[in-house]
Amino acid sequence: xxxxxxxxxxxxxxxxxxxxxxxxxxxxxxxxxxxxxxxxxxxxxxxxxxxxxxxxxxxxxxxxxxxxxxxxxxxxxxxxxxxxxxxxxxxxxxxxxxxxxxxxxxxxxxxxxxxxxxxxxxxxxxxxxxxxxxxxxxxxxxxxxxxxxxxxxxxxxxxxxxxxxxxxxxxxxxxxxxxxxxxxxxxxxxxxxxxxxxxxxxxxxxxxxxxxxxxxxxxxxxxxxxxxxxxxxxxxxxxxxxxxxxxxxxxxxxxxxxxxxxxxxxxxxxxxxxxxxxxxxxxxxxxxxxxxxxxxxxxxxx
Amino acid sequence: xxxxxxxxxxxxxxxxxxxxxxxxxxxxxxxxxxxxxxxxxxxxxxxxxxxxxxxxxxxxxxxxxxxxxxxxxxxxxxxxxxxxxxxxxxxxxxxxxxxxxxxxxxxxxxxxxxxxxxxxxxxxxxxxxxxxxxxxxxxxxxxxxxxxxxxxxxxxxxxxxxxxxxxxxxxxxxxxxxxxxxxxxxxxxxxxxxxxxxxxxxxxxxxxxxxxxxxxxxxxxxxxxxxxxxxxxxxxxxxxxxxxxxxxxxxxxxxxxxxxxxxxxxxxxxxxxxxxxxxxxxxxxxxxxxxxxxxxxxxxxxxxxxxxxxxxxxxxxxxxxxxxxxxxxxxxxxxxxxxxxxxxxxxxxxxxxxxxxxxxxxxxxxxxxxxxxxxxxxxxxxxxxxxxxxxxxxxxxxxxxxxxxxxxxxxxxxxxxxxxxxxxxxxxxxxxxxxxxxxxxxxxxxxxxxxxxxxxxxxxxxxxxxxxxxxxxxxxxxxxxxxxxxxxxxxxxxxxxxxxxxxxxxxxxxxxxxxxxxxxxx
Numbered sequence: 118x119x120x121x122x123x124x125x126x127x128x129x130x131x132x133x134x135x136x137x138x139x140x141x142x143x144x145x146x147x148x149x150x151x152x153x154x155x156x157x158x159x160x161x162x163x164x165x166x167x168x169x170x171x172x173x174x175x176x177x178x179x180x181x182x183x184x185x186x187x188x189x190x191x192x193x194x195x196x197x198x199x200x201x202x203x204x205x206x207x208x209x210x211x212x213x214x215x216x217x218x219x220x221x222x223x224x225x226x227x228x229x230x231x232x233x234x235x236x237x238x239x240x241x242x243x244x245x246x247x248x249x250x251x252x253x254x255x256x257x258x259x260x261x262x263x264x265x266x267x268x269x270x271x272x273x274x275x276x277x278x279x280x281x282x283x284x285x286x287x288x289x290x291x292x293x294x295x296x297x298x299x300x301x302x303x304x305x306x307x308x309x310x311x312x313x314x315x316x317x318x319x320x321x322x323x324x325x326x327x328x329x330x331x332x333x334x335x336x337x338x339x340x341x342x343x344x345x346x347x348x349x350x351x352x353x354x355x356x357x358x359x360x361x362x363x364x365x366x367x368x369x370x371x372x373x374x375x376x377x378x379x380x381x382x383x384x385x386x387x388x389x390x391x392x393x394x395x396x397x398x399x400x401x402x403x404x405x406x407x408x409x410x411x412x413x414x415x416x417x418x419x
Numbered sequence: 420x421x422x423x424x425x426x427x428x429x430x431x432x433x434x435x436x437x438x439x440x441x442x443x444x445x446x447x448x449x450x451x452x453x454x455x456x457x458x459x460x461x462x463x464x465x466x467x468x469x470x471x472x473x474x475x476x477x478x479x480x481x482x483x484x485x486x487x488x489x490x491x492x493x494x495x496x497x498x499x500x501x502x503x504x505x506x507x508x509x510x511x512x513x514x515x516x517x518x519x520x521x522x523x524x525x526x527x528x529x530x531x532x533x534x535x536x537x538x539x540x541x542x543x544x545x546x547x548x549x550x551x552x553x554x555x556x557x558x559x560x561x562x563x564x565x566x567x568x569x570x571x572x573x574x575x576x577x578x579x580x581x582x583x584x585x586x587x588x589x590x591x592x593x594x595x596x597x598x599x600x601x602x603x604x605x606x607x608x609x610x611x612x613x614x615x616x617x618x619x620x621x622x623x624x625x626x627x628x629x630x631x632x633x634x635x636x637x638x639x640x641x642x643x644x645x646x647x648x649x650x651x652x653x654x655x656x657x658x659x660x661x662x663x664x665x666x667x668x669x670x671x672x673x674x675x676x677x678x679x680x681x682x683x684x685x686x687x688x689x690x691x692x693x694x695x696x697x698x699x700x701x702x703x704x705x706x707x708x709x710x711x712x713x714x715x716x717x718x719x720x721x722x723x724x725x726x727x728x729x730x731x732x733x734x735x736x737x738x739x740x741x742x743x744x745x746x747x748x749x750x751x752x753x754x755x756x757x758x759x760x761x762x763x764x765x766x767x768x769x770x771x772x773x774x775x776x777x778x779x780x781x782x783x784x785x786x787x788x789x790x791x792x793x794x795x796x797x798x799x800x801x802x803x804x805x806x807x808x809x810x811x812x813x814x815x816x817x818x819x820x821x822x823x824x825x826x827x828x829x830x831x832x833x834x835x836x837x838x839x840x841x842x843x844x845x846x847x848x849x850x851x852x853x854x855x856x857x858x859x860x861x862x863x864x865x866x867x868x869x870x871x872x873x874x875x876x877x878x879x880x881x882x883x884x885x886x887x888x889x890x891x892x893x894x895x896x897x898x899x900x901x902x903x904x905x906x907x908x909x910x911x912x913x914x915x916x917x918x919x920x921x922x923x924x925x926x927x928x929x930x931x932x933x934x935x936x937x938x939x940x941x
Contacts, residue, residue, distance in 0.1 A: 186626075202709055204522065204632065204694065206493075218624055221487050223632035225690035225709060232687055234631050239623070291580070294609040294626045308680075312609055312628045350676055 167198035168205045170253035170260040171231060177251070177264045179215070179240045180272045180281050186296035187313070188218075189240065191262070193253055194233030197226045205255065212249040214241045215264060235309065240266055270333070277303075278338065279397065279418040283331040288319035290410070301330060305344040305384065305415040307351075315346060318401075318411040326401040326411040329366070330418065332394060338365055339391040340419040341375065343399060346412040347383025354381040358411055360403040363387050366396035373400075381405060457482035457490065459546050462640065463649030466556035467701025469597060469656040469718070471536035474556050476500055477701035478544050480525040484640035485622055487633035493521045502531045502542040506553060512540060519546070523706065524636050526698040536561035537721075552649075556656045557596050560721035567902060569720050572655075573599040573782070574896040575662070575832025576862030577642070578606045580615025582894070582916025584647035586863045589911060589923040590896045591650040597718075598655045599726070601832030602662025602784045603865065604700070605642050607635075607692070616867060616917045630688050635695035643699060652701075659700050660714055660728050662784040662833055666692040669803055672760075674737040686710040715763050717770055724901055725776035727767055729783035734760025738802040744792050746799045751807045758811035767815070772822040777933060778901055779819075781829045786838065787812060788857050789846035791883050804834075816842060816854045826933060827855030828906060830897075835862040837874070837897070837910050839889040839929050841937055849885045853936040858908050858929075860897040868915045869893040877927035878940030888938040889927045906931045907941075 173192030180189070195207050207222040218237035226232050238251065246266050253260040274280040279301045286297035293311035300316050308314065318326040332338075345357035363375040375387035397418050401411040461484050465477040480496060481489025501514035513533055519525040527544065534540060537560040544551040560566045572595040577584060590598065607629040614621045621641070629635045642648065651657075663669050666689050667676055675685025690710040697707040704714060714733070718726045736756045740748035750756075759767060771779055781787075786804045793799035800806040819827050829842065838859035845851035861869070874891035881887040893912035900907045909928045913921035928941040 204690075204708075206522075206633075216623075218627070219487070219631075219633060221633050223487065223636070223691075225632070225687050225694070227683065227687060227690075227709075230683060230687075232631075234634075235627060237623070237626075291611055291613075291615055292608065293628065294611065309627075313626055 168207070168226070168255040169196045169198065170194075170207055170255045170258060171196050171233070172253060172260055172262050173233060175262065177238060177262060178272070179238055179264050179266050180269045181240055181244060181246070181266060182242060182269050183281050184283065184296065184298035185239065187298035187302050188237045189264070190235050190237045192233045193222060193236045194231050195222065195224070195226055195255055196231040197228070200228045202227050207253060207255040209236065209251070209253055211238065211251045211264065214244055215239065215249050215251075215266075216241075217251070235312070238264055276419055277417045278332045278336045279330045279416055282333055285329050285331075286316055286318065287325075287327045290317040290319045293317075297328060300328060300413050300416045302415070305342075305417070307344075307346050307348045307383070307414055310346055310348070310351075310412075310414075315412060315414045320410075322409040324402055327398055328401070328411075328413060328416065329396055329398040330416060331396050332418065335367065335393045335395045336418075337391050338394045338397065338418055339389060341387045341397060342384060342415075342417040342419075343377075343387070344384045344414040344416075345380075346414060353383045353405065355406045356412060357381070357383065357405055358401055358403075358413065359405045360401075362400040362402065363389070364398040364400060365392050365394035366398060367392075367394050371398060459491070459496075459549055460544065460551040462489075462643040463652055464542070464544060464551050464554040465652035465701040466542065466554055466656040468658060468703040468716075469557060469559045471559045471561050472534050473530055473532040474534065474540070474558055474656055475701040475703050476502065476527075476529040476531050476542050476544075476554070476556075478527050478551055479643070479699060480519045480527070480546055481640060484644045485624070485637055486640070487636050488521060489525055489636075489640065491521070491525055495520045496525060496546060498527050499545040500527075500529050500531070500542065502534070502540050504538065504540060506541045506555075508541065508543070524695070524698045528701065528703075530703060534558050537564070537566065552653060554653045555594070559718060560723070562719065562721070564721040565903075566721040566723045569597070569724050569901040570595045570899070571597050571599060571901065572896055572898045573601055573830050573832075573860050574651075574863055575601040575784075575860055576603040576835055576865040577648070578603070578608075578664075578862070578865040579642055579645070580608075580610050580617060580621075581867050582616045582864035583919045583921075584645050584651075584863055585913050585916060585919060585921045586647075586895045586911070586923070587645075587651040588647040589913070590898075591647070591654040593898060595655045595898070598651065598657045599728075599782045599830060600657055600659040601782060601830060601860065602660055603664040603832065603862075604659065604661070604696075605638055606664040606865075607638070607667055608664075610641075630691065632691040632694055635691055636698070639695055639699040657701060658718060658726065658728060658782065659702065660730060660782060660784065661696055661732065663732055665696050666732070669738065669742060670732060671737045672733060672735045715759075715766065719776065722775055722777060723903065724778040724780055725770075725774045726780040726782050727770055729759060729767065729781055730763065731758055731784045734758075734763055735808065738807055740802055742802045744799050744801050746793065746797050748800070748802065748807075751800070751802060752809050754810040756808055756810060758805060758808040759815075764811070764814065768818040768822065771819060771824045771827075774824065776825070777903060778826045778828055778906055779824050781827070783829065783831060785833045786831055786857070786859055787815075787829050788838070788840040788842055788859075788886055789884065790838075794883060816844060819854055820844065820852065824855075826906070826931070826936070828931070829855065829857040831857060831859040832862075834859065835866040835892075837861040837889070837891040837893065837895070837912070837926065838887060839877075839908065839910075839927070839938055840884070840887045843886050846886060855936050856906075856931045856938055858897060858899070861891070861893060861895055861910075861912070863896065864894060864916045866892075866894070868917055869912075871912075871914065877929055878938075888940070889929060891926050893926060895923070895926070904933050
């Protein structure tokens with residue numbers, strides 16, 4: 118039976134396109150191992166031979182003091198050197214006191230494809246700013262990715278005042294991972310819905326639902342972009358947010374600066390005369406479709 | 420990984436520091452090769468796929484079950500096993516050694532052969548100096564024998580964070596001859612820190628949905644750490660099949676969730692899911708090596724019963740009309756659409772045609788009887804169930820009529836609801852022939868406590884679905900006593916799952932008689 122909220126789950130594995138996605142290959146590789154369950158006494162090594170560790174970024178910025186439900190994340194993966202399918206292993210570790218969400222990545226590795234997965238990097242609150250090494254190891258090769266730990270106020274937010282700021286929501290669905298802080302994680306894509314990249318409230322058919330972002334002090338604000346769930350299988354016109362008010366707050370006083378009604382698109386830009394605000398609040402009033410949950414992927418404030 | 424990061428990665432990958440070879444990390448090859456201290460049988464023991472002369476014995480070594488390698492080194496580990504006719508192991512019937520290999524999550528599958536038919540056995544494992552709990556199992560009766568009775572139980576749908584597995588504990592206490600698990604044994608969903616209805620702390624690695632093999636492995640580690648589930652495995656052999664949540668919600672053949680998950684992504688997830696399923700269950704099928712794995716198979720219990728275990732997910736066409744419940748969806752009638760796939764459908768009908776068993780069982784996932792969800796005159800049907808594959812359903816039901824299959828009994832999971840009904844040649848004509856009966860079992864925990872106040876009393880009449888004879892929305896399992904003259908089904912329910920210790924009671928008992936398809940309430 119389809120669960121209303123979790124039916125929207127989209128898994129986080131991504132198969133990366135072609136050799137261009139990977140790190141540079143080096144040298145000649147030994148032949149791929151045989152992994153028959155009843156094979157003899159030789160033990161395969163950690164991971165499979167002929168597998169190269171790869172990463173989705175050459176460095177990772179990890180802000181200090183953010184909600185631990187939304188840690189810094191990146192893609193890690195493996196690329197097979199040969200044209201045959203196999204199951205393969207990648208081992209992950211990071212300099213303390215940082216932590217990683219997985220100590221290894223094991224996956225089917227189809228021929229001609231690379232397999233990646235999300236890696237979360239946790240930064241304890243008292244971590245000194247600086248650069249820490251993240252290591253990815255497969256087939257006795259290690260790829261090192263620097264992790265730069267920076268204070269939130271020194272984070273380059275590209276003009277988006279909401280990025281990585283504290284978020285409070287009226288409720289949170291508990292069927293999967295829908296943290297409110299994920300609406301300010303800088304990822305407006307609907308991928309990995311239910312896997313930590315979007316907020317789903319807990320009150321079906323009950324309105325309004327609210328989502329408030331603390332901007333960390335007064336800012337001049339004239340534009341809010343809201344991204345609701347929108348994929349091919351789960352289009353915004355069927356499961357996305359339909360009606361909402363955009364409010365700005367200053368010293369606890371809220372005012373409505375824009376209204377959106379009848380939306381069927383994946384994202385909506387609301388422009389309004391510039392105001393000084395230390396917070397922005399989305400007041401959700403209705404969704405498309407019968408499920409009637411609020412599903413928000415990202416909110417950007419400029 | 421998209422354009423920008425790909426370019427930067429390539430640039431970075433060309434630099435010497437990006438891809439350094441290092442020797443300063445601990446090499447798992449050189450880690451300890453034997454078990455020390457920690458108890459390695461924390462995931463329990465299991466048996467399954469019983470034949471007259473053999474049964475699969477299973478365990479998976481883990482000293483820290485919530486870690487991908489179970490807290491063990493990347494090494495193979497020797498495991499001894501033995502099976503005996505008595506619980507004290509004085510009449511040993513077989514023994515040997517096997518390797519627990521890291522590339523299979525340190526799982527062990529032993530096919531213990533040379534056993535006697537229709538007998539109870541006891542088994543255990545040893546790794547290093549540690550000895551596993553003792554499991555009870557039972558072989559199938561001899562081919563050609565005429566057993567008087569078979570006691571089986573079936574269950575499905577055990578979302579961990581929705582509640583405790585008390586129903587599994589009560590199932591264990593019945594010591595059935597065999598347990599059928601009809602799918603949703605695990606769910607792929609991420610789990611919150613508070614552990615949902617269990618209010619049990621769950622570590623960080625469980626937040627994201629299952630996709631990679633290491634993630635699926637820790638999900639099984641969590642599920643299989645449950646003492647009630649372990650008890651159910653420990654007390655009887657299981658015959659299992661998967662439904663959708665062992666992979667992804669409502670997957671259908673080669674059709675995954677779509678959107679940004681390409682078919683290739685989805686097949687990687689499916690391969691990882693299948694592999695983890697194989698590692699964690701007592702199956703007699705080849706080790707999974709990719710996204711295709713045959714699970715359908717057949718078990719014979721003398722001339723009393725034959726069980727056809729089906730896979731209604733892997734070979735089906737995609738759900739039509741957008742899935743969900745739909746009114747007036749014409750595509751569901753398309754005769755070209757497959758539920759079992761042509762090969763499995765032929766295998767099923769050929770097997771049913773050749774069967775000499777008195778009771779012919781389909782152990783499968785989704786409701787076969789028509790279920791109209793609209794209380795009014797309109798017909799609202801679920802596109803994920805057999806109703807969404809009407810022609811395929813008719814081929815199976817008509818195929819059973821054509822072959823004069825004796826006493827078809829369909830056992831079903833998936834929908835978290837107890838239902839008992841008659842399978843009709845034409846569900847829209849209550850006067851049409853009754854082909855057989857279907858028993859749909861509720862969930863172990865999925866959906867939470869349930870509601871004792873709803874449902875159709877046994878023997879009652881539902882105006883919208885006149886073939887339905889009983890329903891209830893409570894948690895539990897189903898217990899069946901199969902004898903030569905009748906099949907008796909007892910629906911066992913518990914009042915709550917949000918805390919441990921719920922008592923069990925029988926909500927309904929229904930009987931179908933040999934040669935007289937239909938249901939009678941007791």
